[in-house]
Amino acid sequence: MKYELKHISTAGIAEAVSKAELYRCLNEPEEAESICRDILAIDPRHQLALRLLGLALTDQFNGSGSDRYLEAEKTFQQLTDRYERLYYAGILYERRGKAQLRAGQPPHMLLPLFEEALRAFGEAEKLRAPGNDDAILRWNRCVRLLQTPSYVWEQEGAPLEAQDAPPTYK
Structure with a gap:
């Protein structure tokens, strides 16, 4: 079975950013990372999504x-x-x-x-x-x-x- 990613709407970016921030606060960086990637698929230079993605990646560091x-x-x-x-x-x-x-x-x-x-x-x-x-x-x-x-x-x-x-x- 082949699954494909779906794109979020441009109008949904602000709410998606809020969700990414929430998932980071809940110590669920993989979920935050996924949401940031969805945002960046629509707006590759979205500064807040880039910051949150970088932080979500560093949240996953284990040494x-x-x-x-x-x-x-x-x-x-x-x-x-x-x-x-x-x-x-x-x-x-x-x-x-x-x-x-x-x-x-x-x-x-x-x-x-x-x-x-x-x-x-x-x-x-x-x-x-x-x-x-x-x-x-x-x-x-x-x-x-x-x-x-x-x-x-x-x-x-x-x-x-x-x-x-x-x-x-x-």
């Missing part, structure tokens, strides 16, 4: 190789507003790092992800509208995570920069 990181990154890169591209890039790095942390990856291996998140949030902060403190709130969450005493963010015996440096040959 494994099957995470759809590149798909989420490509989705966020389609945002037309520079602030939003930076802000959601920060969320992408932060959520990837948190998922890998929950999956048991050593914290010192994940530090570069959180540093990239901080960089993106810091750049977004410079472009934010007055009263929009979202980038600051995300920055602070990352910093608090990095200050958690139960995580060892640097490998013992060597600073992180030395571990990542290419070997020197004499």
Whole structure:
């Protein structure tokens, strides 16, 4: 049996966006993702649907190789507003790092992800509208995570920069 997707109406986009937001709140990111794809089939540059799709994809991160990181990154890169591209890039790095942390990856291996998140949030902060403190709130969450005493963010015996440096040959 072959089934085909049906298209939603243009008039139904606003209600579909509301449903996608609701499904994300209900922790049902697959449903939110599906709705966003229906919206984007009608309006491929719909900014809210792109944001929600990217977030729904990151909601599904579990720290494994099957995470759809590149798909989420490509989705966020389609945002037309520079602030939003930076802000959601920060969320992408932060959520990837948190998922890998929950999956048991050593914290010192994940530090570069959180540093990239901080960089993106810091750049977004410079472009934010007055009263929009979202980038600051995300920055602070990352910093608090990095200050958690139960995580060892640097490998013992060597600073992180030395571990990542290419070997020197004499």
